[in-house]
Amino acid sequence: xxxxxxxxxxxxxxxxxxxxxxxxxxxxxxxxxxxxxxxxxxxxxxxxxxxxxxxxxxxxxxxxxxxxxxxxxxxxxxxxxxxxxxxxxxxxxxxxxxxxxxxxxxxxxxxxxxxxxxxxxxxxxxxxxxxxxxxxxxxx
Amino acid sequence: xxxxxxxxxxxxxxxxxxxxxxxxxxxxxxxxxxxxxxxxxxxxxxxxxxxxxxxxxxxxxxxxxxxxxxxxxxxxxxxxxxxxxxxxxxxxxxxxxxxxxxxxxxxxxxxxxxxxxxxxxxxxxxxxxxxxxxxxxxxxxxxxxxxxxxxxxxxxxxxxxxxxxxxxxxxxxxxxxxxxxxxxxxxxxxxxxxxxxxxxxxxxxxxxxxxxxxxxxxxxxxxxxxxxxxxxxxxxxxxxxxxxxxxxxxxxxxxxxxxxxxxxxxxxxxxxxxxxxxxxxxxxxxxxxxxxxxxxxxxxxxxxxxxxxxxxxxxxxxxxxxxxxxxxxxxxxxxxxxxxxxxxxxxxxxxxxxxxxxxxxxxxxxxxxxxxxxxxxxxxxxxxxxxxxxxxxxxxxxxxxxxxxxxxxxxxxxxxxxxxxxxxxxxxxxxxxxxxxxxxxxxxxxxxxxxxxxxxxxxxxxxxxxxxxxxxxxxxxxxxxxxxxxxxxxxxxxxxxxxxxxxxxxxxxxxxxxxxxxxxxxxxxxxxxxxxxxxxxxxxxxxxxxxxxxxxxxxxxxxxxxxxxxxxxxxxxxxxxxxxxxxxxxxxxxxxxxxxxxxxxxxxxxxxxxxxxxxxxxxxxxxxxxxxxxxxxxx
Numbered sequence: 001x002x003x004x005x006x007x008x009x010x011x012x013x014x015x016x017x018x019x020x021x022x023x024x025x026x027x028x029x030x031x032x033x034x035x036x037x038x039x040x041x042x043x044x045x046x047x048x049x050x051x052x053x054x055x056x057x058x059x060x061x062x063x064x065x066x067x068x069x070x071x072x073x074x075x076x077x078x079x080x081x082x083x084x085x086x087x088x089x090x091x092x093x094x095x096x097x098x099x100x101x102x103x104x105x106x107x108x109x110x111x112x113x114x115x116x117x118x119x120x121x122x123x124x125x126x127x128x129x130x131x132x133x134x135x136x137x138x139x140x
Numbered sequence: 141x142x143x144x145x146x147x148x149x150x151x152x153x154x155x156x157x158x159x160x161x162x163x164x165x166x167x168x169x170x171x172x173x174x175x176x177x178x179x180x181x182x183x184x185x186x187x188x189x190x191x192x193x194x195x196x197x198x199x200x201x202x203x204x205x206x207x208x209x210x211x212x213x214x215x216x217x218x219x220x221x222x223x224x225x226x227x228x229x230x231x232x233x234x235x236x237x238x239x240x241x242x243x244x245x246x247x248x249x250x251x252x253x254x255x256x257x258x259x260x261x262x263x264x265x266x267x268x269x270x271x272x273x274x275x276x277x278x279x280x281x282x283x284x285x286x287x288x289x290x291x292x293x294x295x296x297x298x299x300x301x302x303x304x305x306x307x308x309x310x311x312x313x314x315x316x317x318x319x320x321x322x323x324x325x326x327x328x329x330x331x332x333x334x335x336x337x338x339x340x341x342x343x344x345x346x347x348x349x350x351x352x353x354x355x356x357x358x359x360x361x362x363x364x365x366x367x368x369x370x371x372x373x374x375x376x377x378x379x380x381x382x383x384x385x386x387x388x389x390x391x392x393x394x395x396x397x398x399x400x401x402x403x404x405x406x407x408x409x410x411x412x413x414x415x416x417x418x419x420x421x422x423x424x425x426x427x428x429x430x431x432x433x434x435x436x437x438x439x440x441x442x443x444x445x446x447x448x449x450x451x452x453x454x455x456x457x458x459x460x461x462x463x464x465x466x467x468x469x470x471x472x473x474x475x476x477x478x479x480x481x482x483x484x485x486x487x488x489x490x491x492x493x494x495x496x497x498x499x500x501x502x503x504x505x506x507x508x509x510x511x512x513x514x515x516x517x518x519x520x521x522x523x524x525x526x527x528x529x530x531x532x533x534x535x536x537x538x539x540x541x542x543x544x545x546x547x548x549x550x551x552x553x554x555x556x557x558x559x560x561x562x563x564x565x566x567x568x569x570x571x572x573x574x575x576x577x578x579x580x581x582x583x584x585x586x587x588x589x590x591x592x593x594x595x596x597x598x599x600x601x602x603x604x605x606x607x608x609x610x611x612x613x614x615x616x617x618x619x620x621x622x623x624x625x626x627x628x629x630x631x632x633x634x635x636x637x638x639x640x641x642x643x644x645x646x647x648x649x650x651x652x653x654x655x656x657x658x659x660x661x662x663x664x665x666x667x668x669x670x671x672x673x674x675x676x677x678x679x680x681x682x683x684x685x686x687x688x689x690x691x692x693x694x695x696x697x698x699x700x701x702x703x704x705x706x707x708x709x710x711x712x713x714x715x716x717x718x719x720x721x722x723x724x725x726x727x728x729x730x731x732x733x734x735x736x737x738x739x740x741x742x743x744x745x746x747x748x749x750x751x752x753x754x755x756x757x758x759x760x761x762x763x764x765x766x767x768x769x770x771x772x773x774x775x
Contacts, residue, residue: 096616099387100603102371103650109371113378118414120386121405 003136006092007040007052009068011133016056016066018129025129026061029122033059034115037069037077043085047138052085058126079111089137091127098127142166143351144206144664145174149182150248150270152263154335155196155255159270164249170667171749173641174205174249176232177681179221180688182252183230184753189691193225193327194309194334196256202243202300202340203250205643209241209348209428210356212660213363214648216241216428218250219323219640225334226311226327226489226544227565227589229689233314233328234593234640236427237321239342242298246344257336262301264294265342275338280304282482283316284450290341301339302329303484305532309333310542312489312567316481320425320435320451324486326566326588327544351666359660366652367431372604373651376434377424379413381455381647386412391602391619392575392714396463397518398495399561399572399704402712404463411462411470413455420474422449427645434647438474445471445521453477453487459570460491465498465519472521479525483532490531492567493545494524496559505556511537561704563590564694573705573719575712576601578617578625580719581728582633584699587685596636597629599650610635610654610671620717626727634678635671641681680748682732683740687753690760696738699725737761 004011019025040052053074057064067073074080087106090096099120101107109116116123141147151160164178172178179201183189191197200222207215218240224231243251247268260279261272278286283303290299299318306313306329313329314322323329332338350356367373375383388394389408396404409415420440426433436452453461453473461467461476480487500506501516508515512530514523514537530538540548545567549560561568566589573580578601583590592598599605601617611631614624635654639646642661649657654671662668669677686694701721708716729735733744739761745754 097603100616103375103604104606105370105372107371108369113371113375114414114417117375117379117383117386117412118409121390124390 003134006135006137007054007068011135012054012066012068014133015130016063018132019063019126022125022129025122025125028125029058029061029119031060032119032122034078035065035076036079036081037074038088039074039080039082040088041082041084046085048085079109079116081107081109083107085138092130092133092135094131098123142169142206142665142667143349144210145169146244146247146249146348148248149250149252150265151252151254152270152272153255154253154257154261154272154337157272159272169206169665171677171680173638173677174208175203175217175641175643176219176221176234177641177677177684178250179203179219179232180230180681180684183221184684184688189223189688191223193223193228193231194330196254196335198223198331198334200253200328200331200335200337201250202253204240204244205641206665207661208643209244210350210660210664211429212356212360212644212664213367213430213432213652214427214645215643216430217640217643217645218243219643220315220328222328222331223692224326224328224588225309225330229564229589229692229694230587230685231326231328232588232640233323233325235315235317235321235323236430236645237317238298238428239300239317239340240643241428242342242344244344244348245346246342247346251340253335253337256334260336260338262290262339262341263337264297265340266297267344267346278338279307283484284319284482286339287316287319290339294341294343297341297343299339299341301484302332303482303532305484305542306330306333307338308532308534308542310485310531310534311544311547312486312493314480314484314486316484319481321427322481322486324488325591327486327489329484350664352663355663356660359656359663362656363652363660364431366656367648370651373432373647375413376432376647379417380424380434380436380452382411382416382453382458383413384455385458386414388571390713392709392712393571393602394463395459395568395570395572397466398464398499398559400499402709402715407463407468410468411458411473415470416452416458419470420452425451430645430648432647432651440471440474443471445469445475447475447478450478451481456570457487457491460488460495461524464491464495464570465524467519467521469521472524476521476524476528479528483528485528485532488569489544489567490528492561493541493548494527496545496549496556496561497527497541499559500552500556505552558703561702563701564698566590568702568705569593571598572714573701574620574709574717575714576619577622577717577719577724578629578632580701580705580721581625581629581724584701584721584725585629585728585732587682587689593646594637594640595629595633596639596646596649597632599636599646600628600632601625605650607635607654611675620714622720622724626724626731630728630731631675633682634675637678637681638674641677676748680750683745683748683750684753686734686740687745687750687757690739690757694738696725696729696734696736699738735761
């Protein structure tokens with residue numbers, strides 16, 4: 001199967017399906033409710049000319065909307081994670097862990113930090129599943 | 141005198157009552173900077189190293205750093221140092237809070253207290269003047285009561301005090317500052333108790349000079365912005381040091397059931413930062429001039445473990461009185477923490493010793509007769525509360541545990557030894573070396589025994605920080621692997637140990653760019669140091685303390701992890717993993733410049749200007765050192 005272009009709706013659908021198909025995710029994420037947006041800062045030299053806004057929504061083990069969206073929609077999420085393109089690529093490729101990137105200031109998080117820490121297993125599982133999507137990045 | 145220093149140390153001889161001062165010159169500070177590094181040099185040069193730790197001959201040295209009291213975030217810190225009654229080797233414990241800045245405002249970089257007073261006393265210092273005051277009114281009081289009484293007697297003073305545990309020479313007695321901050325490790329509260337010194341009350345109105353005031357304002361602005369945007373600082377502000385327990389459970393970092401179980405998510409859900417915040421947090425609290433405010437003020441409003449509003453437990457305490465003893469009730473941890481604070485006992489050593497007792501009780505190596513009827517079943521908190529009082533008063537079974545886990549296990553026979561989990565007599569902090577092999581090496585070679593704060597390995601190995609601009613390091617490290625860890629530990633020691641000499645909290649160090657910390661140091665002192673200069677000072681500090689320990693009998697055979705840690709877990713993220721100690725130590729010794737006996741090589745000490753230490757170590761190099769009487773813990 002061909003690789004999916006990163007940050008396209010097709011790629012978001014595949015990401016959503018990965019999570020929906022994961023029995024382990026369903027068990028871990030029973031307590032999670034809330035939407036998470038991902039904001040990817042532009043990096044023209046690497047083929048990302050504009051800011052990318054992605055919106056994902058989770059509800060007690062189920063997945064809802066997974067959208068490539070505009071700024072307003074992204075900023076309406078319960079949790080907003082933002083960072084440089086290269087960091088997101090490293091995370092998707094499991095070269096760095098999302099929690100470490102957050103602690104080192106390579107990613108920013110807006111939202112209830114206590115809630116995120118309480119559900120850190122869920123967060124890590126989502127990132128883990130993201131890494132399983134066969135992805136073609138803009139600078140590959 | 142360069143900025144940040146007064147250049148003055150106050151010396152107090154409690155036998156004669158003589159109080160005097162001496163001056164330390166700039167050149168001395170350029171070599172040793174401050175804090176525990178300065179204290180180690182003064183100890184080495186001026187005192188009999190093999191003194192009985194619980195005698196008047198053991199000097200109690202309290203030392204600030206050049207940044208203490210500067211208003212830069214995280215710099216309220218000071219170090220308390222002496223020969224440790226718990227380990228018999230170099231002892232030091234750093235503390236935040238209010239005492240350090242106030243001592244500096246009173247005109248002193250530090251204090252040296254010698255002798256044993258003929259009567260219980262406390263020391264009062266106010267703007268340069270000092271007096272020894274009879275303390276029968278406060279002797280026997282707990283730390284909170286003592287602090288309240290001294291506050292009422294000496295308005296606006298800052299207090300350092302011991303509780304009954306220090307008076308009764310409990311080997312892991314702590315020292316409390318203004319009820320909310322503690323110099324807990326290595327039992328230095330017992331050194332105060334052995335001196336009949338109940339407390340020190342200090343008040344000052346001075347302001348330490350800065351070399352470049354405008355530069356300092358810029359450094360402050362940078363620090364404020366970096367802390368504001370740091371997720372690490374944000375999580376500490378929101379949840380305190382216990383913020384890491386949930387993630388720690390996933391990585392295998394959290395010790396459970398006296399280090400025998402690899403994971404239990406019910407424990408982290410019950411005891412982690414979110415639970416503490418949502419159920420018991422009253423407000424966040426800060427050390428002087430710290431915007432992070434990681435300290436917790438908590439209250440258990442109802443139930444059998446009700447507490448008044450007061451200082452809440454750190455992560456380590458949530459483990460030692462939670463995960464380590466299979467207590468799922470956070471209110472019980474808060475109560476145990478309050479009792480340890482009041483009695484004046486280190487919650488790591490104390491909780492670990494209680495965990496050992498529970499394991500031995502389960503295995504039948506301790507009976508109800510041994511424990512005087514206390515049911516030491518896992519998680520039995522009412523028994524723990526009773527036991528804490530008995531330890532602090534050294535009553536019966538409590539008197540045995542007051543010796544610390546290593547000595548207590550030795551007295552209970554060889555079958556008990558495995559349940560005492562320590563390095564060089566210091567009970568391990570709550571980070572499992574099977575999950576992070578670098579931490580295992582750091583425990584083995586730390587100069588105060590098994591310790592997570594004499595270096596920055598937790599930050600670098602777990603990925604909280606990345607400092608490629610300071611020393612060579614990889615983008616990311618895998619916890620349960622030993623490859624590349626010796627170099628990481630070596631560099632993380634040389635930089636991280638500076639936290640105790642600059643006097644800056646590791647949490648702030650991890651939240652800021654290292655360039656900002658370097659700039660703040662330079663604009664305060666005017667030293668014009670680069671990172672390499674700081675790393676040389678850190679190396680000198682490490683070697684100095686190692687040399688002291690070598691003179692006290694420490695050799696390579698003491699650089700070892702306990703059997704419990706060298707036994708792989710069967711579940712959790714660290715399952716099947718133990719550090720490759722042989723590889724780690726051989727690579728580390730080569731980098732550090734230690735010979736096969738674990739003694740610094742001559743040329744390394746010469747490079748560092750530690751010639752006097754070199755001469756003293758010559759005799760040790762020539763013959764196998766013999767551990768001194770107080771080092772009963774031999775591993």
